[in-house]
Amino acid sequence: MSLDSIFSWWGNNERLIALLVDALGQTLAMVFASGFIGFIFGIPLGVLLHLSKKSGLLENHALNKTLGIVVNIGRSIPFIILLVAIIPFTRFIVGSSIGTAAAIVPLTIAAIPFIARLVEGALLEVPSGLVEAAQAMGAKPRQIITKVLLPEALPGIINAVTITLVTLVGYSAMAGTVGGGGLGDVGIRYGYQRFDGTVMMITVVILVIETEIIQSVGDHLVKHVDHR
Amino acid sequence: MIEIRNVNKVFYQGERAINALSDINLNITQGCIYGVIGSSGAGKSTLIRCVNLLERPSSGNIIVDGIDLTLLSNQELTLTRRKIGMIFQHFNLLSSRTVFDNIGLPLELAGMNKKAIKLKVDGLLELVGLSDKSDSYPANLSGGQKQRVAIARALASDPKVLLCDEATSALDPATTLSILELLRKINQELNLTILLITHEMAVVKGICSEVAIIGDGKLVEQGRVGDIFAHPKTALARQFIRSTLDLSIPEDYRSRLLTEHVDNSYPLIRLEFTGASVDAPLISQVAREFNIDISILSSNMDYVGGVKFGLMLAEFFGAEDAAQQAIAFLKEHKVEIEVLGYVA
Numbered sequence: 001m002s003l004d005s006i007f008s009w010w011g012n013n014e015r016l017i018a019l020l021v022d023a024l025g026q027t028l029a030m031v032f033a034s035g036f037i038g039f040i041f042g043i044p045l046g047v048l049l050h051l052s053k054k055s056g057l058l059e060n061h062a063l064n065k066t067l068g069i070v071v072n073i074g075r076s077i078p079f080i081i082l083l084v085a086i087i088p089f090t091r092f093i094v095g096s097s098i099g100t101a102a103a104i105v106p107l108t109i110a111a112i113p114f115i116a117r118l119v120e121g122a123l124l125e126v127p128s129g130l131v132e133a134a135q136a137m138g139a140k141p142r143q144i145i146t147k148v149l150l151p152e153a154l155p156g157i158i159n160a161v162t163i164t165l166v167t168l169v170g171y172s173a174m175a176g177t178v179g180g181g182g183l184g185d186v187g188i189r190y191g192y193q194r195f196d197g198t199v200m201m202i203t204v205v206i207l208v209i210e211t212e213i214i215q216s217v218g219d220h221l222v223k224h225v226d227h228r
Numbered sequence: 229m230i231e232i233r234n235v236n237k238v239f240y241q242g243e244r245a246i247n248a249l250s251d252i253n254l255n256i257t258q259g260c261i262y263g264v265i266g267s268s269g270a271g272k273s274t275l276i277r278c279v280n281l282l283e284r285p286s287s288g289n290i291i292v293d294g295i296d297l298t299l300l301s302n303q304e305l306t307l308t309r310r311k312i313g314m315i316f317q318h319f320n321l322l323s324s325r326t327v328f329d330n331i332g333l334p335l336e337l338a339g340m341n342k343k344a345i346k347l348k349v350d351g352l353l354e355l356v357g358l359s360d361k362s363d364s365y366p367a368n369l370s371g372g373q374k375q376r377v378a379i380a381r382a383l384a385s386d387p388k389v390l391l392c393d394e395a396t397s398a399l400d401p402a403t404t405l406s407i408l409e410l411l412r413k414i415n416q417e418l419n420l421t422i423l424l425i426t427h428e429m430a431v432v433k434g435i436c437s438e439v440a441i442i443g444d445g446k447l448v449e450q451g452r453v454g455d456i457f458a459h460p461k462t463a464l465a466r467q468f469i470r471s472t473l474d475l476s477i478p479e480d481y482r483s484r485l486l487t488e489h490v491d492n493s494y495p496l497i498r499l500e501f502t503g504a505s506v507d508a509p510l511i512s513q514v515a516r517e518f519n520i521d522i523s524i525l526s527s528n529m530d531y532v533g534g535v536k537f538g539l540m541l542a543e544f545f546g547a548e549d550a551a552q553q554a555i556a557f558l559k560e561h562k563v564e565i566e567v568l569g570y571v572a
Binding site: 127132133136137139 | 316322325
């Protein structure tokens with residue numbers, strides 16, 4: 001299959017092109033919506049995991065253990081199972097268990113513990129001496145978080161955002177199971193179930209380009225904020 | 229200004245208790261530069277971290293500017309710490325902030341407005357001589373410049389006390405001198421009380437007016453720097469003073485050194501001058517009086533706090549009994565003598 005065949009196919013299949021454009025929109029909506037909401041919950045969770053650690057700023061063994069277990073459970077459930085298992089919850093949140101909006105719920109649930117661990121890792125990179133210096137200059141715990149920990153971990157956190165978004169691109173392919181649409185869904189239905197290799201190839205190429213863009217924007221931002 | 233009363237600190241390593249500090253008492257007066265010296269693991273770092281309660285003492289009291297820190301609530305402690313500046317061995321600057329924003333951080337924490345922060349930080353940049361580095365990031369500064377930024381940051385909230393935790397240990401000798409010079413300047417200009425800990429006697433000698441020697445978690449000696457150099461009472465104190473002098477026998481002399489006197493050999497002698505030594509031109513007196521020639525191999529004399537002290541390695545050429553009389557004369561004048569051997 002050469003590029004020529006893709007171009008000739010492109011000219012003859014306007015209806016499919018509209019479908020792909022729609023699917024791209026759905027993928028982007030799923031990835032960015034779940035990523036965004038995921039970070040709203042995931043970053044505080046990651047911060048909490050870091051702070052409650054032994055000899056952390058707000059050391060709390062019970063809290064740390066509990067959060068750790070919850071996060072690990074969240075991370076160990078295969079996404080395709082999570083997708084189906086939380087259908088009642090999804091219905092409760094968005095009023096329906098099918099469609100793009102419905103897919104965003106399990107994607108978000110899967111993203112939160114993933115993000116939390118990545119953020120925890122990024123915070124771990126901040127030298128403990130900086131927190132100590134902030135304490136010595138009379139910073140309140142909240143100030144240490146907002147003025148020291150998060151800004152110092154920003155390169156790592158942006159890296160976490162990038163990794164999460166790329167992972168969500170992959171997860172979103174499974175969202176077809178609940179009628180979420182998206183490029184992965186088109187790829188499976190046309191390519192796998194109807195043996196249309198060209199469509200599958202096109203969806204894969206678009207996904208590759210999408211991933212590439214997310215990664216390079218992420219890398220660029222990290223470079224911009226990293227002064228270490 | 230700083231009073232440390234009966235402070236103990238115990239760490240637990242599993243079941244085993246380690247006494248990092250035992251019954252420490254120190255009284256540091258307003259406006260002085262106080263040095264605490266000790267080898268690594270002696271507990272000096274724990275001690276200075278106890279002063280602003282980064283490390284909470286197991287027992288005892290820490291009183292800074294009349295306030296007993298150990299009795300404060302967390303909230304009160306946070307606010308009180310703003311009057312205690314601290315600098316560190318590894319600077320601990322925020323890599324995400326420019327020099328300007330690093331220095332302005334304590335002011336931001338205190339909720340000062342931008343205009344006032346700018347005014348204050350510009351003044352501090354000038355004080356530490358880094359006005360041209362205002363917009364640089366710490367990663368682009370040298371070690372000495374980083375410590376200057378850290379000092380400016382510590383001074384931003386107009387502290388009454390500055391704690392220096394091995395502040396020059398990561399710096400080369402020339403940079404160390406310039407940082408010590410800066411510390412002396414702020415001590416004089418701002419009448420700031422400085423407590424510094426170090427393992428280098430040269431630092432103490434350079435700027436401290438008083439010194440405490442800590443070993444194995446205990447204070448073994450304390451007093452005015454001149455007095456300690458003049459009359460060290462403990463072996464540990466003597467060892468630290470010697471470390472600033474460091475005189476060793478050159479290798480080729482060592483190989484020629486005999487333990488017993490033989491014909492045509494002359495004694496190699498280490499002379500140690502302390503504060504107790506009689507202040508007179510002893511070397512030339514001895515040479516004249518006992519008709520011997522003295523060849524100085526190496527010498528390290530110093531003058532601290534009104535006292536001459538130091539070490540000297542010398543060969544005494546002359547008749548054997550004349551050399552012995554010369555040694556006796558020097559001992560009489562409180563010069564400590566050690567005959568290291570005889571050189572043929």
